[in-house]
Amino acid sequence: MMQESHVPFGMPRPGALPLDPAAPESVSRNGVLVPGATDPAPAIPEGINVEAEARESGVFDVIDDLDRELVGLDPVKTRIREVAALLVVDMARRRFGLEAERPNLHMCFTGSPGTGKTTVAMRMATVLHRLGYLAKGHLVAVTRDELVGQYIGHTAPKTREVLKRAMGGVLFIDEAYYLHRQENERDYGQEAIEILLQVMENQRNDIVVILAGYRDRMDQFFSSNPGMGSRIAHHIDFPDYSLDELVAIARIMLDGQRYAFSNDAEPAFRELMLRRMTQPRFANARSVRNALERARLRQANRLVSGGRSLTRDDLMRIEAEDIYKSRWFTEGPESRPSEERVVPAV
């Protein structure tokens, strides 16, 4: 087991928490753990206002932003708050000498494409960093290809290289079930899984692993790899978005880019989403983003060919025709654009 790194909770600056597990630690007069401090007499604080201290660490700012900027996802938001609260309480307990094992923070995010898993994982990394549980709080997102080699002897170095990059942050493994190939016992994926299992167990203080993918396939993966399932403490399910939520997401995305729907454009977009939702390869919020990208292209084309001087408002406004010219309205299903899987621009 690696040495447990005590976290100097109560230090206000986000990201400034020194996290060197090798640094000698003691407790200063006000009861705050300070790595390397020399005061030999640990003072136990009388009482800790955990809420005030958590506010000071900025962790709830990240969560409040997440609440505000991400539409829906109520169960997800609740779980993130609970995890943050647990960590805050865990640190307060330490200061009273109530030692408990560092909580297991490995997670599994399940849900359909475009439901916000990668986005929430990035926020989670920031939360863990602000609380001092991760030294850096960056996120390294990979899939099977980045972990598993094609030839004998290639997998271990590849997996270790990825783990090295992710140290101090979150390793996010998308579609993690592809690591396991039922039909092929000799598959190199198993080698990557073994290394991950070791690191998830032995270096829990240095890295948090988040697996992501479809719910049913992830369940299958855990039943063939019980070791992996048992190392994951938090299983969080991301529901599909409702039509109202998709439209609300569109509004937020447009606003972020200084665009807005005209009065007629919003119902048009709603109609577009209603059609799109039932089609194959629908990817929730990512389909919203892609549809808006295309609407912007059409708006630009309309403006450029309009031959008149443009106001600020003209440049900002998406009109209904920018939506209705979508191939989803004008052409048969076979020629409709496919939803490309893209690295999310968050």
Ligand SMILES: Nc1ncnc2c1ncn2[C@@H]1O[C@H](COP(=O)(O)OP(=O)(O)OP(=O)(O)O)[C@@H](O)[C@H]1O
């Ligand atoms: N609830 C939401 N509110 C606003 N924007 C969202 C929401 N959920 C996702 N998005 C946006 O939609 C896009 C896709 O989200 P993200 O990449 O996080 O989904 P994902 O679940 O990781 O998808 P995949 O499984 O395909 O990797 C991102 O641009 C993200 O910012």
Ligand SMILES: [Mg+2]
């Ligand atoms: Mg993703």
